[in-house]
Amino acid sequence: MKLGIVDMEMATAHHSVSLSALAHATNVDPNKYRFGLRQENFSMPALDEDAVTLGATAASRVLARTGKTAIRTLIFATESSVDQSKSAGVFAADLLDLSVNTRIVETKQACYAGTAALQMALGIVARNPQEQVLVIASDIARYAVNTAGEPTQGAGAVAMVVGADPQLLEIEPQTGVWSAHIDDFWRPNDLSTPLVDGARSLDAYLGAFTGAWEDYLAHGGAGLDEIDYFVHHQPFTKMAVKGHRRLVEHTGKLIDEQTVEPGLRYTTQFGNSYTASLYLGLLSLLHSDADLDGKRIGLYSYGSGATGEFFTGVVQPGYRRVIDSHYADAAINEREELSFEEYRALHAAHERGSKHDYQNPRVTRAPFRFVGVRDGARSYQRNTLPTDSGVISTINKS
Incomplete structure (x- = not known):
């Protein structure tokens, strides 16, 4: 099922x-x-x-x-x-x-x-x-x-x-997770705006990415050559590009950045949307001109503090009739x-x-x-x- x-x-x-x-x-x-x-x-x-x-x-x-x-x-x-x-x-x-x-x-x-x-x-x-x-x-x-x-x-x-x-989109069961206590971004109850350590947040995002990726592979996930497109969490658009480049560096394999670009359009216009960010990126990809029937999408989710997860979904045939x-x-x-x-x-x-x-x-x-x-x-x-x-x-x- x-x-x-x-x-x-x-x-x-x-x-x-x-x-x-x-x-x-x-x-x-x-x-x-x-x-x-x-x-x-x-x-x-x-x-x-x-x-x-x-x-x-x-x-x-x-x-x-x-x-x-x-x-x-x-x-x-x-x-x-x-x-x-x-x-x-x-x-x-x-x-x-x-x-x-x-x-x-x-x-x-x-x-x-x-x-x-x-x-x-x-x-x-x-x-x-x-x-x-x-x-x-x-x-x-x-x-x-x-x-x-x-x-x-x-x-x-x-x-x-x-x-x-x-x-x-079918969400496949294999997933990779990584969590650690990191003070890179947080908002105490008595503050209306967050406290941020920008450099540390960048490192935490990238470290959680590679950690989640390795856990994903350890739990039977698809190889890089089996993933057609990628959508990464986008606190700002360039961050997703940086994350993808870290994955390339970590795996030692060339992954065309055009597999990331279709998922970046909406963040450039709407800015950071926190919990919705990854899924606005997914919508950006699904709304693009790319023919996605049967394609596997790699998704990297990150939350400061910090937790990362990598998982995949397969676009269903006829998806354009849905959205x-x-x-x-x-x-x-x-x-x-x-x-x-x-x-x-x-x-x-x-x-x-x-x-x-x-x-x-x-x-x-x-x-x-x-x-x-x-x-x-x-x-x-x-x-x-x-x-x-x-x-x-x-x-x-x-």
């Missing part, structure tokens, strides 16, 4: 920020971002968007195709959690009108949590092939201004329906670009807690919005077309 991804879809935030504009405003050579990071833009949420609304939007799009009848479990993977106790999945399930007979849980291990959720989902389906699992990976990468991490911000979500006899690039193309073209001044004002406006009540202006055109906080509780609603898209004027008036 085959197990894997039946269908998948994505979402991103309302606004975009040009890295060229950021570079000019902060007296940085734009080529540092264009070539050093291979980034062009990043997505930024409006005040009425968060990880819940992005995740629910992606899920509503995939469920419109697959239906909800077989969904008995929702696993929400995020490191942008909105509550220390309550799963973001509970909010999302309410917005999606899922059955009350659904188990719901949130997973966390930095950017790796989306893959942990996928592997958990496969185990649930293996136990009862009649059930399907909805996996949501949704995050907002937000860094302090005037830091090295600022140009690597971003936002995005991917929702996957996991089940038996998948129409899209198309409509939402991704619209997400790139329809975001509202912020000026540098607008971006910095919105960045500061997101610095909010739950000690005081607030109501968010209606900005997002997505199906769901974050209404605000009252008595410490977060409120969400299904959206109607916004009457005021002037988020910055609202910020300045307040």
Whole structure:
């Protein structure tokens, strides 16, 4: 029996920020971002968007195709959690009108949590092939201004329906894992932006990659010559390229970088999306012009702190009948670009807690919005077309 991804879809935030504009405003050579990071833009949420609304939007799009009848479990993977106790999945399930007979849980291990959720989902389906699992990976990468991490911000979500006899991607059972306690990136509970040791994070990513690869081979994984394309975790686009080059160096075998390139398009536009990053890369590959019927894809997932996993999936014949690039193309073209001044004002406006009540202006055109906080509780609603898209004027008036 085959197990894997039946269908998948994505979402991103309302606004975009040009890295060229950021570079000019902060007296940085734009080529540092264009070539050093291979980034062009990043997505930024409006005040009425968060990880819940992005995740629910992606899920509503995939469920419109697959239906909800077989969904008995929702696993929400995020490191942008909105509550220390309550799963973001509970909010999302309410917005999606899922059955009350659904188990719901949130997973966390930095950017790796989306893959942990996928592997958990496969185990649930293996136990009862009649059930399907909805996996949501949704995050907002937000860094302090005037830091090295600022140009690597971003936002995005991917929702996957996991089940038996998948129409899209069979996930093969062989997998390689590697974990170690490394302080390369972390965010204590009392901080709204993470702490990062950039050089150490680079080394940890690459070390976990080779460690996971060797474990994958030790557990009967396919050889390099049996893998047709690769998608690696993308905190920024160039990182995936660096990872692939390390694999070439480690194995001593030449692997054409064109086996990586089709999976890189979306990160250049949306920026870092943490748990969703690897799966936005997978969608980028599936939406490309490459003929992928029957092709094996190698997938490397990494989460700081640190955990790495390498596994493979085989694209199913006729996969193009399952998905198309409509939402991704619209997400790139329809975001509202912020000026540098607008971006910095919105960045500061997101610095909010739950000690005081607030109501968010209606900005997002997505199906769901974050209404605000009252008595410490977060409120969400299904959206109607916004009457005021002037988020910055609202910020300045307040």
